[in-house]
Amino acid sequence: MKKTLLIGLTLLTLSPLAAMASCDSVKADITKKIVANGLPESGFKLDIVANDQADKASGQVVGHCDNDTQKIVYSKTSDGSDDTTSSPKTGTSQDATAQ
Known part of the structure; x- marks a missing residue:
């Protein structure tokens, strides 16, 4: 009985350490x-x-x-796949005057 109580108390004491996630693993999960x-x-x-x-x-x-x-901060990069900053979208007022 005492052995079971001691094991349970040890697991309860160490559980917060197991719940603490490393920044690399959290960052990898968010990336996925x-x-x-x-x-x-x-x-x-x-x-x-x-x-x-x-x-x-x-x-x-x-x-x-x-x-x-620590905090994990997300920011979008402009690698060309996001057209909002690199070139105007089709159908703008510039296109209407060319017709």
């Missing part, structure tokens, strides 16, 4: 989810920053790690 939604890996980047630097980072906080001491 974003790629599964159709965005290529070259179309975004994920940065790991300290909590106090997260508001200064350009992007959106999409996760946290290291017992909530």
